[in-house]
């Protein structure tokens with residue numbers, strides 16, 4: 001049996017960030033992950049990280065875009081916290097050494113992304129997620145956090161009261177993939193599930209084969225509700241043969257979509273007369289499918305994404321890996337030909353029901369990252385909003401006043417607490433999933449209403465808001 005204060009299951013962006021945050025709160029942390037941390041699927045993120053950093057931009061605009069993109073079904077305080085804290089997290093990454101792409105004057109570059117009213121997507125070439133993982137893994141190594149990589153967590157250790165809200169999570173059970181050895185991991189203060197997406201339940205997906213929704217399944221078996229599971233995002237530009245993603249960065253840089261009649265259908269068929277190819281993902285995916293269903297698709301299956309007009313220099317500078325993907329998987333040279341694309345499953349907006357602090361209804365069980373549902377993305381996540389979510393909400397338990405979850409070392413029984421687990425000081429836990437999520441956010445700032453004539457969105461007045 002291994003014993004720690006906090007066990008983080010999964011070492012993608014969410015797991016690494018949560019582990020760092022818990023460690024900074026003084027917890028003895030272990031990461032248990034079926035993949036080596038830097039092989040986690042966060043490494044596939046190409047496009048970027050949204051944060052309102054520049055003059056002329058504002059976290060309130062970011063919040064508005066997020067809520068609008070979500071079809072007004074996000075939880076407003078979560079949106080508020082997210083948009084407000086994202087810049088701090090991006091600056092933190094930069095201080096940790098993340099090699100962001102930069103302007104000639106040295107400022108971190110930002111580019112347009114679908115559904116954004118300001119070019120606020122920071123990026124590191126077309127390998128943003130890769131650099132994000134490496135930057136945070138370095139911090140984990142620096143802090144000496146224990147990493148059990150290639151350990152597959154199978155189940156949670158949860159007490160068996162009838163009512164899930166009475167239950168407590170004390171750890172998990174995992175096996176070492178190399179040896180087959182099964183071990184218990186005991187967590188005095190909490191288990192954080194950060195196991196990523198579930199795309200492999202779909203036939204055509206951008207998600208890696210490791211994205212099998214393990215965390216959601218474990219939480220469900222422990223009695224935690226799954227929220228918004230019907231909210232699945234389809235990305236409009238995936239390669240037809242494999243589902244491999246062609247980043248939204250291509251459209252952000254000016255890539256154009258054409259149908260079989262070489263019409264720029266986003267405009268010519270009136271799907272998004274203002275935003276065209278940069279409309280939000282659900283709008284563009286539906287438009288592509290409509291084109292195919294109405295007989296204007298190419299080979300009755302896909303449409304074309306053309307970036308030739310951007311020029312070789314710009315493509316090589318900002319989108320080089322897209323050239324490799326198109327060549328390797330479709331045999332297409334993106335400098336000379338348009339690339340075939342079609343919609344594919346990309347992201348689960350729903351997941352393990354939790355609040356802004358990552359708490360679930362089972363005491364001691366937390367969720368973070370794509371497997372969690374803080375209710376930030378509503379019916380549609382904006383491109384570039386998942387990575388900052390990992391950063392803003394993953395550390396939530398640690399950023400709760402320490403006395404609430406992790407009593408400061410000085411006030412706890414003498415370390416190491418492992419030998420005294422049974423007698424340890426009981427924790428108090430603020431709120432749980434039954435606490436209405438519309439309580440004031442961590443920042444205490446209300447979601448902004450850019451048009452005062454419109455009321456705060458709720459399910460009752462969504463229609464009114466759509467017209468605002």
Ligand SMILES: Cc1cc2nc3c(=O)[nH]c(=O)nc-3n(C[C@H](O)[C@H](O)[C@H](O)COP(=O)(O)OP(=O)(O)OC[C@H]3O[C@@H](n4cnc5c(N)ncnc54)[C@H](O)[C@@H]3O)c2cc1C
Pocket residue numbers: 009010011012013014015032033034035036037040041042043044045046047048049050128129151152153154194195196197206207208210211214215245346347368369370371383384385386387388390
């Ligand atoms: C192709 C692609 C491109 C994307 N591009 C962007 C982008 O540009 N910007 C953006 O904001 N978002 C992007 N996203 C979304 C974003 O990358 C993901 O939502 C996010 O990286 C998920 O991070 P995570 O830490 O929750 O999960 P992951 O990075 O998938 O990590 C999951 C971790 O859990 C571990 N794990 C899973 N099950 C178990 C188990 N049973 N036992 C032990 N360990 C387990 C894995 O080993 C892994 O370490 C993209 C998504 C895809 C698919």
